[in-house]
Amino acid sequence: MSEQHALFDPLLQDLSDRARDEVLAAFSAAQYAAHPVAEVQLAGLRDVTLRRQVQKMLKLIGRTLVHVDGTHWTAGYADDIAEALTAQGWQPLSVVDRAVLVLVLIHSVAIPRSEGILTGDSWKSARPTTVDELRTTRISGEERRLALQRLRAAGLIQLSGDHSGGPSYIPGPQLQRLTPAARRRLQDQLILAAAPASPIAEAIRARNGTATTLDVATSTEPEEGVA
Amino acid sequence: MSTPSEAVERRLYNALWWAKVQSAGPLEVEPDTPAVAGLTRAATPDGAKVWLVPTMPSGAGHTVLEELGAPPVAVEQPNETARVLAICVTCCWADRSGSAWPGTTGTLVQIRSVYAAMRGRAEQSSDLTLIIGSLRRLHATHWIRWNEKAGEVRLGPRVITWDAGDQAALRDLCRHLPDPPPAVLAEAPAAEPEPDPVLATEEAADE
Numbered sequence: 001m002s003e004q005h006a007l008f009d010p011l012l013q014d015l016s017d018r019a020r021d022e023v024l025a026a027f028s029a030a031q032y033a034a035h036p037v038a039e040v041q042l043a044g045l046r047d048v049t050l051r052r053q054v055q056k057m058l059k060l061i062g063r064t065l066v067h068v069d070g071t072h073w074t075a076g077y078a079d080d081i082a083e084a085l086t087a088q089g090w091q092p093l094s095v096v097d098r099a100v101l102v103l104v105l106i107h108s109v110a111i112p113r114s115e116g117i118l119t120g121d122s123w124k125s126a127r128p129t130t131v132d133e134l135r136t137t138r139i140s141g142e143e144r145r146l147a148l149q150r151l152r153a154a155g156l157i158q159l160s161g162d163h164s165g166g167p168s169y170i171p172g173p174q175l176q177r178l179t180p181a182a183r184r185r186l187q188d189q190l191i192l193a194a195a196p197a198s199p200i201a202e203a204i205r206a207r208n209g210t211a212t213t214l215d216v217a218t219s220t221e222p223e224e225g226v227a
Numbered sequence: 228m229s230t231p232s233e234a235v236e237r238r239l240y241n242a243l244w245w246a247k248v249q250s251a252g253p254l255e256v257e258p259d260t261p262a263v264a265g266l267t268r269a270a271t272p273d274g275a276k277v278w279l280v281p282t283m284p285s286g287a288g289h290t291v292l293e294e295l296g297a298p299p300v301a302v303e304q305p306n307e308t309a310r311v312l313a314i315c316v317t318c319c320w321a322d323r324s325g326s327a328w329p330g331t332t333g334t335l336v337q338i339r340s341v342y343a344a345m346r347g348r349a350e351q352s353s354d355l356t357l358i359i360g361s362l363r364r365l366h367a368t369h370w371i372r373w374n375e376k377a378g379e380v381r382l383g384p385r386v387i388t389w390d391a392g393d394q395a396a397l398r399d400l401c402r403h404l405p406d407p408p409p410a411v412l413a414e415a416p417a418a419e420p421e422p423d424p425v426l427a428t429e430e431a432a433d434e
Contacts (some may be wrong), residue, residue: 005284007241007265012284024287025295035296041295060238062246081246084239092251129276153367155300171343173300 001164007060012086014103015053023053026073030054030065034155035173036072045073068176076177101148103136104129104157104169110190123175128160128168241265244279245384252369253384267385272329278384304360311361314341315371316397318407319382320430323398327386335378337407344405377413 010022026044029037039045044054055065062081066074077085093101107129112118118125134144148169151157155174164166177205178186188204195201229237244263249369255276262268266279294297302308318333318341335358342358343350363381366373369383387395 005265005282007245008287021286024284025291027288028283028289028291029297031294032299033292033295033298035297037295038299054326059246060242061249062242063249076262077246077250078242084243085246085250090247090250149303150367153300153364156379157253 008057009195011053011056011060019050019053022047022050023057026050026054027057027075028075030058030075031063033074034177036066036068036074040071064179066177066179074177076179076182079179079181082182094147096143097150099136099139100134100144101151101156102193103134104151104171105186105196106190107133108170110187110194121173121180121187123178123183123186124150125170127164128162128170130165130168132165134169245281248281253278255384267387269328269384272381278387280384280387282388286416291357303364304357307357307362308364310345311338311342311358312365312370313400313404314338314407315362315365315380315382316386317341317401317404318410319371319380320397320401323401327382327389327394327397328384330382330386330409332412333380333407334410334412335362335380337410338380341405341407379412 010021022042022044024044026042029042037045044050051065058064058075059078059206062078063075064078066076068074105123108125108127109118109123112125112127117127134148137150139147148157152159152169152172155172157169158172160168164211188208191198192201192204242266244254244266255271255278258270258275258277260277260279263279265282267282268277268279270277275433291297315333315338316327318337319330320327323329338358339350339354342354346354359375362371362373363375365371366383369385370381372381374380414421
């Protein structure tokens with residue numbers, strides 16, 4: 001679209017043509033690329049002044065830059081916006097989709113992390129969750145199959161390369177869009193759900209100043225499906 | 228002139244709506260919902276609601292990704308899905324002298340007919356599985372509105388963002404596609420029930 005853009009033009013009009021192009025390229029890459037993009041690849045990410053403009057553009061639409069592995073950038077929901085939408089009860093994922101996603105996160109990330117196999121606070125993992133591990137009496141096979149397709153289409157899970165025991169899944173690239181605070185909230189919620197009586201759960205409740213709440217982990221915030 | 232606090236409030240209002248359309252796709256809202264900067268509005272075909280669809284300034288958006296070699300989240304069965312979208316455009320954009328939105332209601336019968344003619348052969352049993360899978364994917368991403376029960380399709384709110392250049396290219400594409408047979412609708416279009424507009428189900432029929 002070549003006409004005026006009511007939201008971004010006030011920010012962009014003060015930039016030189018070249019700076020505008022660099023900022024828009026970096027903004028688009030952070031927003032729409034499936035995976036985080038390398039800082040060295042784009043002047044709009046490399047140059048601190050230009051990157052500040054990218055961050056300002058993202059802020060206008062409720063997003064923020066997320067640094068990944070110290071070398072890459074992506075965009076995710078800003079913490080204040082996620083909090084406000086959660087408070088409004090905003091939740092674009094169905095309860096079945098959230099349940100299946102949580103099962104993948106438990107088997108691919110939470111369990112390996114508790115065993116010390118995975119370190120750090122990333123929700124990226126190569127440990128596949130098998131279809132057997134996703135079986136539960138609460139969700140029918142057909143419901144699970146459709147949920148897996150939707151989660152895959154949204155980039156929240158992906159097929160693992162390991163096909164030895166039939167299809168298996170790992171967390172998708174969208175999980176890398178979580179901000180540090182969102183990653184911690186997700187971890188806290190999983191602990192509260194899995195081990196509500198543990199000392200660590202008690203510590204989380206004390207830190208949050210909350211009573212016992214056993215929300216499902218992903219009810220913390222909406223996940224992005226780049227629509 | 229707005230006061231500083233009004234400006235802050237307005238920015239938060241815009242940011243929250245933008246976060247909603249990014250997490251759930253284009254949204255159908257009441258017509259009296261105040262405007263959101265950067266979200267274009269288009270009345271639904273029955274005029275009862277308004278779609279909010281995000282727009283980008285020129286030089287931003289998915290088109291940039293190709294130059295960067297940084298692909299977006301992959302679409303499953305991309306070729307079939309694109310083919311079925313083209314067929315839906317042909318079936319639902321009857322008056323091509325005007326804009327594609329809101330278009331008219333097309334049917335599964337029309338889509339199957341154009342699909343087979345496009346392939347230059349009689350319909351095969353596997354065609355329907357591919358077509359339905361593509362229709363569900365396109366519905367989930369708001370390119371079309373697919374009413375599976377009635378077997379009817381309309382163009383989705385994302386076509387609102389097609390500009391004159393896009394529409395000229397699509398007119399040309401439609402001229403090269405086989406003509407659909409006349410649509411035979413199950414009932415009056417006014418009675419058409421809209422499926423859940425917020426989180427439409429993507430139920431791809433592929434394995």
